[in-house]
Amino acid sequence: MLRTLPALILALALASAPVHAQSAPDDPAASVPQTWQMLDYLAADYAGAVKHGEVVSASEYDEMREFARHARNRVQALPTSPATPALREQADTLVALIDAKASEADVARAAHALTDGLLQAYPIPTAPSKAPDLAHGAAVYQAQCALCHGATGHGDGPAGLQLSPRPIDFTNAARADQRSALSLYEVITQGVAGTPMASYAQTLSSDERWSLAYYVGTLAYPEAASQGEQAWHGDARARGAIASPNELARARVSSLADTIGVTQARLVVGYLRAHPQAVHEALAGLPLARTRVADSVDAYRKGKTEEARQLALSAYLDGVEPVEAQLDARDAALRARIETAMGAYRTALSQPAAGDAVATQSHDVDQLLAQAQLLLAAGAASPTTTFIGALTILVREGLEALLVVVALLAFLRKADRHDATRYVHAGWILALLAGAATWAVASYAISISGASRELTEGLSSLFAAGVLLAVGLWMHQKSIGGRWQSYLKAKMATALDRKSAWFVFGLTFISVYREVFETILFYTALWNEGQGQWLLAGIVVGSIILGLIAWILLRTSQRLPLGLFFSLSSLVIALLAIVLTGNGVAALQEAGWTAVTVAPVPSIDVLGVYPTWQSLLAQLAVALMLALGFAYNRWRASAS
Structure with a gap:
């Protein structure tokens, strides 16, 4: 050029x-x-x-x-x-x-x-910020490149005939098969040392360079104009291999040919470079998940274990996670079975010589995904389904956070430290604001990936569980033998004047934000179902129910004797620690951080119980620590 x-x-x-x-x-x-x-x-x-x-x-x-x-x-x-x-x-x-x-x-x-x-x-941007404009790319080519590379890209422009080495022939399919749109973009941006090909970083904008790269990338595949669309829409394997702008920018015919053959790969790549917006309109949700599962089986059979595991993880995070809210609103039990089955399948892929198990489990996963696909393909959720889904999601997710907030407020009021309650209120109010900011960022700035969501939920759950474990043991200790009386007299007057107040704030914020984070992402997905008024109605009714529960709990706690209050609070917080442990491990399993071994127990979301041995054993370990801690507290009380 x-x-x-x-x-x-x-x-x-x-x-x-x-x-x-x-x-x-x-x-x-x-x-x-x-x-x-x-x-x-x-x-x-x-x-x-x-x-x-x-x-x-x-x-x-x-x-x-x-x-x-x-x-x-x-x-x-x-x-x-x-x-x-x-x-x-x-x-x-x-x-x-x-x-x-x-x-x-x-x-x-x-x-x-x-x-x-x-x-x-060393990650760097590898895709255009918006779909390239091929018409503009063609105009830029004629103005900047045709003199050397020729009007049709054969490398036979009047200036190019006098150069050594000769300009690249962009219509050479064998050579073009090795190049991606990103390859062409980098050449346009940086030039090629030792040749007359100069850098156009200062001459053309980034969008113009991407448009030019995509246009040049079509010149070797003229047949794609008439046959490419059918090849793309008719081949699920091709749609599974190129499911994002990043994958399209880095796609090469030579690499895609291993999956669908050279002829088909040329048609697909040529068509997508000419119509990059087609990637956004193609695979998404459960069809993407099914394709990635099939690809993972092929990769496993070829001995590419890590690639197979990554494909299976992508099947869940990129395929199932985005539609989890819609699926949960229509059939929560099916959603739970899919999560467990896909986790077990990923674990099987990590095992050597597990060919039969992989084949069986992949078939089971595909059957579940097909069932879910039919369920979602029936159309948008009914108003009743949307209302009930919005209501149950808010009550289910909000109840755990509400119990923590109410326990802290009741404790401070019992201790006559009304001045410190502002730290609790600041914590949950800022958590709601942070949740609103998360929604704005997820909707208008970036896309929060499934992995990021699951890791946020998992790590925050385990952190909160650890804190609540310590708080539960401490409160149980103070409930025995009248120790709460001496504690309130000797300690409470100064405890919240130091770091304890910020501890209360931090625990409140983490406990509420993790629930708000998940709830808002659920609602963002449900909003796209087109039943906005019913979604809002479910949120309003759910908020009223949570408010009523909070009022009842606070009123009840005020009437309880201090010793009984400490005992019940320690049990509630201990139960929350167990629930959050199960939720945290399950989220890390969904993010691919932890293996999944199926256990013969039902899934009970409200209790954080999931049918995997990893989550159950983690909950059992927390329960055992609580039991030993409670027993030790009682032994110390009786001994003294």
Whole structure:
């Protein structure tokens, strides 16, 4: 691509000018894209240097060796990360393959593996911020690129015929098969060192460069214009492989061909580059989950265990999690069975020589997903279903937080520390505001992924459970043998003047926010069902019920003798610690952090009971600690 100037003068000028500024090697944000582009260029051009183990172009081969060594040096200069040893080993392997004149396929595979590893270790933006405008990309191409690359992309423009090396022929399908839209974008952005291809980072905006890259990426696949749409919509495997703008930007025909064949891959990639918005309109929800499960089975059979596990995890987080609210409102029991079955399936994928179990469990998961798909395909939820779903979600999620808040308020009032109740009220009010901010961010700024949601819920649940475990044991200790009287007289006057007040605030905030976080994300999904007025009605009625429960609990606690109040409060808080432990472990299982082993027990969400041995054993451990703590408290009281 060259600007529209006299060809010879421009070629000489570009050949003598620096292509782009070199960034500091320890700056991943700048160094990684340059290294990635160099490796991607090498993967595509190596075939022009070596054929069947023989050098066919000495100059090209020398350039490939130089690029590989330069890339290795850049990899070695990057900041240390957990992936550093593997990346350096991959870079050494690539250099050795090129020195040994290995096959084009082996070199391309090694180069692409290293590029993928770089992006995982040092994440950088790899997709356009909005769908590229192909019409504008075509106009930019004719104005900026056609003079060298030719009006139709054959590399035969009037200026290009006078250049050495000759401009790339974008219609060469074999070469284009190795390039992604991201590859082309990086070349346009950074240029290619040692060639007349200059950087257009200062000339074209990022959106223009992406539009140009996508347009250029279609030139090798003219048949996609007439046949690509049918190929894309008719092939669930292709839709499963390219299910996001990131995946489309990084998609190559060479990698997709392993799944659907070269011919089909060219049609799909060519069509999607010409119509990038189609990705947003395609796979989502349960169809995506079913496709990812099928892909995970294939990956497992090929010995790619980790890839299979990641696909299975994506099936839940990217496919099931976004529609969990709708499914929960219509058939909560089915949603629970899907969660448990998919967790058990992920665990089976981690086991060696579990082929039969994997096949059986994947079939069971697919049957459950198909059942859920039919349920959701029946149309939007009825007004009654939406109302009941909104009501039960709020009461179920809010009750745990309400019990913590009420227990703290009742305790402070019993201790005659009304001044300290403001910390409790500040905690739950700020938690509600933080929840509203979460909704705004999730709706208008970013998309909160399923993994982020589950990790937030899981870690906050376990943190709150740990705090409540300590509080429950402490309150039980004060309820025995009249110890509450001496405590209130000797300690309470000063306890909340120090760090305890902020402890109360923190416990209130965490307990309420974790419930608000989950509830708002549920409501965001239900709002899209088109029954907004019934959703709001359910929220209003649920709020009234929670308010009534709070009033009854506070009124009742005021009439209880202090010793009985401490005893009942310690039991309630102990129960909450057990419930939150079960919820926390279940959330971490859904995020893929913890294995899943199915246990023969029913799922009881309100008690945090889930049919997995991991969650049950964690709850049993907390219950055992509470039992031992209570017994120890009683022994100390009787001994003294």
